[in-house]
Amino acid sequence: MSKILVAYFSASGTTARAAKNLSDAAGADLYEITPALPYTSADLNWQNKNSRSSVEMKDKSSRPALADTNANIGAYDTILLGFPIWWYVAPTIINTFLESYDFSGKKIVLFATSGGSGIGGCVDALKGSVSPGAQIKAGRMLNGKLSQDELKKWVETL
Numbered sequence: 001m002s003k004i005l006v007a008y009f010s011a012s013g014t015t016a017r018a019a020k021n022l023s024d025a026a027g028a029d030l031y032e033i034t035p036a037l038p039y040t041s042a043d044l045n046w047q048n049k050n051s052r053s054s055v056e057m058k059d060k061s062s063r064p065a066l067a068d069t070n071a072n073i074g075a076y077d078t079i080l081l082g083f084p085i086w087w088y089v090a091p092t093i094i095n096t097f098l099e100s101y102d103f104s105g106k107k108i109v110l111f112a113t114s115g116g117s118g119i120g121g122c123v124d125a126l127k128g129s130v131s132p133g134a135q136i137k138a139g140r141m142l143n144g145k146l147s148q149d150e151l152k153k154w155v156e157t158l
Contacts, residue, residue, distance in 0.1 A: 004028035004155070007071060008082035009093050011039045011053075015113045018142035019082045022111065025151035028080065033097045036065035046086075057087040063096040073101040078109065078158060080139065085114035089125040098126060103134035109158050111139045 006028045008019035016032070023030040043052035056062040073079070081097075083090045090112070098108075108130065112119045123138050130136050140154065 003076045004078045004080060005031055005071070005073070005076040006080045006082065007031045007033055007097070009033040009035075009084075009091060009097070010082075011044055011084055011091075015082050015084050018111070018113050021146065021148070022080060022082070022142065022151050022155070025148045026080070026155040028155075029076075031071045033083075033093060034067040035093055036067045053086060053091070056092050057089075060092070062092040063099065064091075064093040066093070066096055066100060069100045071101065073103060073106070076106065078107045079103070080109050080111055080155075080158075082111045082113070082142070085112050085117040085119070085122070088117050088121055090122050094126060095129040098129035098131075101131075103131040106131075106134050107158070108134060108136040109139040110137070111142050113143055114141065 004026050006019050006023040006026065008015050010016035010019070019030060039052065045051040046054060048054060056064060081094070083094050110119060110122050112122065119138050119141055123136055126136060
């Protein structure tokens with residue numbers, strides 16, 4: 001069995017809960033992707049086109065700084081990478097995370113939470129940020145409370 005890391009970014013706690021449940025079910029280590037400057041509720045106001053998240057998502061070259069780059073990516077074969085869906089894709093801090101480490105030879109499987117969007121376009125939006133030789137693929141949405149058995153079965157299929 002491969003060594004698995006569940007790495008995630010969560011702005012409001014929803015993705016954090018999903019990541020913790022997934023980590024428990026998979027027997028995987030857990031790593032939180034933390035921005036150097038935490039997001040406030042005003043920053044996350046998607047209805048304000050001048051809010052921090054809106055500005056970042058409009059600028060595809062935006063790379064919010066990370067609080068640390070201490071994830072020991074080399075110790076893992078598979079990285080389950082989670083995030084909330086913002087504007088139909090992953091927040092740009094996920095690009096920052098992917099560009100901050102060498103994922104060569106790793107399998108990266110995406111999972112996400114969202115109030116209404118799917119995970120479909122995320123792989124294409126993130127491919128350019130992944131190390132050559134890394135495999136990245138869409139996983140699934142983890143909205144709501146999934147059972148440990150359901151999560152285990154999903155991880156076993158990866």
